[in-house]
Amino acid sequence: EDKVVQSPLSLVVHEGDTVTLNCSYEVTNFRSLLWYKQEKKAPTFLFMLTSSGIEKKSGRLSSILDKKELFSILNITATQTGDSAVYLCAVRNYGQNFVFGPGTRLSVLP
Amino acid sequence: DGGITQSPKYLFRKEGQNVTLSCEQNLNHDAMYWYRQDPGQGLRLIYYSQIVNDFQKGDIAEGYSVSREKKESFPLTVTSAQKNPTAFYLCASSIDSTTGSSYEQYFGPGTRLTVT
Secondary structure: OEEEEEEOOEEEEEOOEEOOOEEEEEOOOEEEEEEEEEEEOOOOEEEEEHHHHHEEEEEEOOEEEEEOOOOEEEEEOOOOOHHHHHEEEEEEEOOOOOEEOEEEEEEEEE | OOOOOOOOOOOEOOOOOOOEEEEEEHHHHHOOEEEHHHHHHOEEEEEEEEOOOOOEOOOOOOOOOEOOOEEOOOOOEEOOOOOOOOEEEEEEEEEEOHHHHHHHHEEOOOOEEOOO
């Protein structure tokens, strides 16, 4: 059965801290790994990763995939209160399904 | 404006009643999905459809039904057979590509269903 595991499930930091969120997976016919940010309602897309070792970067956020060890990390540097959200990791297989992890709830305190 | 709309945002029903949640997209996406999200949990797939007039069960399809008569629309019916229907329901769509590039999903704003 396809599975996505995220850790930690919950994290509290102060503004300015750097955080690393983890996502590991067991998926047959892996196609891509995606990160989403969910604040109140709809998840919004952050990154899609298909190749190992190539870092994707957007402002203070970055992510990388290791297809050999079957995991990805999402880094957020110089965190701000606006980064408080649930971060979802999802893996897509060639069966067109997206399998989601439970999410990491990040709280950034002022 | 291109996007996905879901209606209503909040829905209240009595136990034993069927209820239909609307999902419409004007992104010209082939694939559409329904997810359920419970507090503190990730998204669980209810049904998905890759093409008009065809759909497949996801991990938790029992007690739900869907239809895909038009490319733009993928309504979800929560039937009285669903034992615990109170949840947040999210609809999503993506470009469906069986080969080549992979594409992300775009999500609607969600419908929060409360059944008492």
